Amino acid sequence: MGNDEKKVQLKVFVDKKKKKVMFAEADEDFVEILFSFFTLPLGTIAKLSRKHVDSNAIKVGSLTSLYESIINLNEKHFSNEHCKDALINPSNSSASFCQKLKVNLDETKPIISSIVPQDQLKVNVDDVVFLKKKASFIITDDLNVVPVMLDTSIVLLCSLGVEYIDLLEEIIMPFGLEEFSNLLKWSLLTNNPLTNLVLGGSKPCPCSSCDTNSASDSALTSIDSSETRTQTQTTQTPKTQTQTQKMKLLVQKSTKKVLCAQVENHFVELLFSFLTIPLGAYEHLTKDNSSSVGISNLYNSISSLGDGKYLKSEDVKTMLLRPKLAANYLRVTNFLPIYEVDTRPGRFLKEQATFIVSDDLEVTVSPSVATITKFNTLGVPVCDIEVLEVTVGEQEALLILKASLTSTSALTDYLNALRKIPKA
Template sequence: MANTSINSISLKAMVDKASNQIIFVESDNDFIDVIFSFLTIPMGKIIRLTPNQSIRLGVGCLNNVYASVKNMDLKHFRTEACKDMLLSPRSAAESQCKNLKVKIYNDEATQYFMCSLNIANCKFSYCKDLNCDSCGVKINMEKNLLVTPDGGVFVKGLSRLIITDDLQVIPPLTAASLPLLTKLGVMDVNTMEEVTINVGVDEVLNLLMRSLASKTPLTESLLKNKPRRKFCNEYQGINTEPQMVKDKTNLEGTISVKLIVSKSKKMVCYAEAGEDFVNLLLSFLTIPLGFIVKHMGNRSLQGCIDQLYKSVQDLDDQYMMSSYHKEMLLTPKLVPGFCYENHLLGTEEATYYYAGSTGFLSTDRVLLATQTALAPKSISPFAPSAFGRQESAQTSIRPIAFRDPKANHHQHKNAQVQGFLEGPAMFTVTDDLNIRPVSLIYGLSLLNELKVPLTDIYVQTVQVHEEEALRLLVAAFLGDSALTITFIRESEQDKRLNQEQ
């Protein structure tokens, strides 16, 4: 399977002639890597890459959070970099995705920078010209991430797999595919025809969009068929209880929020909250898609991105580049700087390693050690260590600290950054997560728009812990009544438990 052009892949698809629907696509690692990479993309980047498509994306009301950041005055942010980080969040899988055959955000800068002293406790950043906290020198020496030299991404180069219309990825073995074909109602091979399809950036973006909102994304994006179902972001009794992976009794970092609730409609009209709650909402834009799907558990989705996630889980390790790469898809981490102190979602930042003898930078320590050992000693002007002796390939590799661009010049260098917004500040947050600076006039206009009289409202104070934060993330991804679903309406699971009791 050869590329027909730069940033393009040629695919062979089996199509049902009667319905003009893709039954499956057979592909080597090129196309598999592209669709697996969807799980590593932060939500803010997905929304930014598909302008004017948010309503059809199946991202609930996260598009409103994104629009709120765009419209928010820069004075509300700790630093200018904070707004940029939210509008174009970076992925910890950047170095791997540089090898994708179709790059959907190839034009974006992914450079990193270090200070020129290069001593053991110096830091790196993706923002240029910040002062290093350790030595005070400007961080302006560019360092690109180490890329796998053989062009691999997530799946081994010789792997060949099939992808169904709903993004199940399985080996192309007859024993594995027969049950699938039977399930799809394909009984006669004469009803199928082979079709060659060229897949470029537009097709991949369309596939990403439809994977979040359709059960037949391959057909709709690659055969240019019209959607077979209406897209809907309305909450329809979907269980939004998150799949918890941590101790629910952890009560650290509690956030207090005041909800303005309609008695008759049993809905949150809006919330009044401090910058700590809004920081949580803004952080949703930095969360990789795979993290959300992981916490969805077995919940029903409009689209089939959960099928893709499950395919990675079930795929035999023999097809993957390594267990590290599989973990990168199933538990994607954030680029340093996107977490902050008391971040309730339980996300983790990726660890970056630096090889002082070669100047290589990577999140993959095994790859870094291998390439450092193979590299000529003269490749880096920094081969001698800060202490004047030659470093070995192994001893030169170390975790490297990060200079947080959220930290402003008023902040002590060792102080923990609390979030993206300057505080103290208060905000009005609508049920569908539109965010504005607090305003009584705006609040009254919302009540008027909802046709809720003042006599019908009451104020309810809620506490947000990790469980509520994850539930809110899931609700924001699924529907457009995130606050109501999270804090007022019982989930279907809660109802069943109460009935059983």
């Protein structure tokens, strides 16, 4: 990183005996960058997790493997030369807002349309972006964000077990792109991301380049004033287009672990679409009240602040909690309710083919005897492998989407969840 990289400060209060960050204090600049996490497509998060890693290179679920397999997939398999780049450098529908932040985690440029007022695209880092006004906030170790008010702050600090602030070690930490990228990673993996980042964690707790005049069967579309969709429109898949498809899982009988899946294009298109989904949309689609990881707490904090006092508008709240896909993506799957009603169909892949998807969602082309040999080298005899045929629809797609960010055994987790669903 260059010396001219923009950074913001975080004041961290550490209990040295407990080896734990008790809380932190931040201004609006820091909090807005935290909130911008939810505008990032999952593909951007995968890219950041590879590019900016601390000493513990822990994978972000199965997302890292999926992303890396797309990088390694030959371009000849894609519908056109833009599709691969659209996945490894996905467009952000909120890029024009993120550019105004002191630290912008998204390198893609806004998709400019005649509908978007040009003054919205001007960068003025002196203004607040998502919040109504400048303010100070308390951030807990598990990323609950609370405005500093005497009454609520005292209650919060008591609930955290803080009796005397002056007994805590105060650390001023500069945060740039690398620090925010690592905080994002820990927020997806643990319920104490600040402690993991500040004190060193080891294990998790239980684009304009896409803006192209491509053919209508590509997964991308060009942007003009007639096609651009606003942030406030409803995202849904027409019920008449809901469909299901079959896929085959190769499962080790003795451990019930999925070794891989043999799939067709439709399933790979579904997996590829994951990388275009903003994190806020992922949280909205897979929301689990039992989740205790930091990113879920941060998501809930935005809901709490969105009462008209702190966020600029309902549109801003929607942009963070239910962000849209960038408008240049066409509908490549009907398994997820992530597209606008009028989104035209498209595809990332060029032609029909058979793919192998590993348990951690690595996608490879053309199954072979070498695949079976690989199982043998892992100590799995052929007779210990069974083939299960399963149906994939919206419910199953959501299970896989959720597992992609929470597990390095996404298909096994999906199968286990599927087995728990009562049969009609």
